Amino acid sequence: MQTIRGFRDILPEKISLWQKVEKEATHLFKSFGFKEIRIPILEKTELFARSIGVVTDIVEKEMYTFEDRKGDKLTLRPEATASIVRSYIQHKMYAKDPIRKFYMIGPMFRRERPQKGRYRQFYQIDAEIFGVESAYVDSQLIFLLNELFKRLGLTGLSAHINSLGCPECRPSFQKALLDFIELKKDSLCENCLRRMDKNPLRILDCKIVDCKKALADAPATLDHLCHDCSSHFDTVKTTLEKQGLDFIVDKSLVRGLDYYTRTAWEIQTTALGAQSAVAGGGRYDGLVKELGGPQTPAIGFAIGFDRLVEIMEQIDNKKEARTIDLFIVSLGDLAMEKGYHWSLELNQAGIRTEMDFRGKSMKALMKRADKLKAQYVLIAREDELKKKTVVIRNMNTKEQVLLAIETLVPELIKIFNK
Ligand code: ATP
Numbered sequence: 001m002q003t004i005r006g007f008r009d010i011l012p013e014k015i016s017l018w019q020k021v022e023k024e025a026t027h028l029f030k031s032f033g034f035k036e037i038r039i040p041i042l043e044k045t046e047l048f049a050r051s052i053g054v055v056t057d058i059v060e061k062e063m064y065t066f067e068d069r070k071g072d073k074l075t076l077r078p079e080a081t082a083s084i085v086r087s088y089i090q091h092k093m094y095a096k097d098p099i100r101k102f103y104m105i106g107p108m109f110r111r112e113r114p115q116k117g118r119y120r121q122f123y124q125i126d127a128e129i130f131g132v133e134s135a136y137v138d139s140q141l142i143f144l145l146n147e148l149f150k151r152l153g154l155t156g157l158s159a160h161i162n163s164l165g166c167p168e169c170r171p172s173f174q175k176a177l178l179d180f181i182e183l184k185k186d187s188l189c190e191n192c193l194r195r196m197d198k199n200p201l202r203i204l205d206c207k208i209v210d211c212k213k214a215l216a217d218a219p220a221t222l223d224h225l226c227h228d229c230s231s232h233f234d235t236v237k238t239t240l241e242k243q244g245l246d247f248i249v250d251k252s253l254v255r256g257l258d259y260y261t262r263t264a265w266e267i268q269t270t271a272l273g274a275q276s277a278v279a280g281g282g283r284y285d286g287l288v289k290e291l292g293g294p295q296t297p298a299i300g301f302a303i304g305f306d307r308l309v310e311i312m313e314q315i316d317n318k319k320e321a322r323t324i325d326l327f328i329v330s331l332g333d334l335a336m337e338k339g340y341h342w343s344l345e346l347n348q349a350g351i352r353t354e355m356d357f358r359g360k361s362m363k364a365l366m367k368r369a370d371k372l373k374a375q376y377v378l379i380a381r382e383d384e385l386k387k388k389t390v391v392i393r394n395m396n397t398k399e400q401v402l403l404a405i406e407t408l409v410p411e412l413i414k415i416f417n418k
Pocket residue numbers: 079110112117118119120121122123124255256275276277278279280281302303304305306307
């Protein structure tokens with residue numbers, strides 16, 4: 001028996017990074033005042049169709065939907081926001097305190113073509129804030145994401161941000177977009193043409209290269225923002241700048257779900273080939289009302305947990321490629337004795353130092369240094385010891401220097417602490 005295509009086991013030997021992420025994330029969420037919420041894996045199909053949008057890739061192509069024995073249409077959750085909104089409304093959480101902050105970690109299901117960084121059961125770390133309209137929470141969530149990635153040792157990520165406007169700015173944008181698309185009709189795929197009437201914004205999300213080319217100069221929501229949306233976005237940008245966070249304003253970022261308004265963002269990486277997004281988020285000020293609750297501004301993000309772990313594994317592997325700092329090659333009894341005492345002092349100073357006590361030849365010891373993937377090798381020969389020097393060789397660059405034995409240990413500590 002085998003797992004279903006796109007589903008996988010996460011084996012005990014791989015679990016430590018998952019646990020590390022969970023620990024850091026929950027710790028950080030708690031510091032920011034978020035409370036955990038657990039939502040069902042199965043919901044009525046209607047919930048996702050109404051929130052994510054009928055004319056989106058997720059709802060049209062990716063959901064695991066089936067009828068149960070009584071004929072109810074059910075779907076394995078493809079994301080968390082819709083369910084959390086449902087829960088917020090169902091339990092009338094707004095009545096007691098409309099301002100709520102939730103996080104959840106768990107599996108999501110989308111029937112996509114499986115490949116690296118893309119699975120049919122995958123995991124998300126999700127955070128949502130209800131009841132705050134201020135642009136400060138937009139910047140706060142992006143700050144939180146950045147802080148988590150920083151704590152996990154991730155670098156080389158970039159934040160792409162955009163504003164999708166609100167129902168007030170949509171009509172003017174939609175008209176400009178439709179006028180533009182009319183001129184490009186011949187270059188667009190069937191799917192795009194079908195979406196022209198139903199949901200033109202989705203055309204900007206088409207992944208087909210020819211469509212992307214044809215739409216390169218398409219009108220952008222950013223150029224059609226109303227006064228309030230515009231000043232909201234300005235505050236987000238200036239706040240991010242003051243927080244010292246780098247970001248790229250990306251006019252073409254639209255996100256694959258219909259409920260977004262105003263700020264939308266993605267954290268992208270170049271580490272995973274085509275699967276560039278590690279996290280995505282945005283504001284959805286209309287969704288609570290749309291699903292039957294009172295008008296409530298809201299905002300959230302989802303991190304692709306599997307992708308995050310894959311990036312961390314790459315960093316870990318690189319680290320492991322060099323497992324020790326220094327290998328001491330001691331040739332002869334005097335060198336063995338000296339080397340032994342140096343190694344103790346270096347170990348004590350936190351420098352990963354190894355040596356071999358078997359009295360082997362130079363060739364054999366260099367082989368051993370290679371096997372241990374030493375960054376540096378210290379070569380102590382009797383004749384040089386008499387001159388009170390040893391040779392240090394950088395195994396990456398093959399450069400060699402002579403060091404005086406009198407100041408050897410402090411010199412080495414300096415080299416390794418650089
Ligand atoms: P993509 O453009 O890669 O399909 P998306 O826009 O569909 O991503 P979101 O709905 O924004 O993804 O979900 C948030 C995050 O969840 C993504 O940034 C990604 O890291 C992760 N994710 C989405 N789909 C998958 C999947 N099938 N397998 C693994 N991770 C995924």
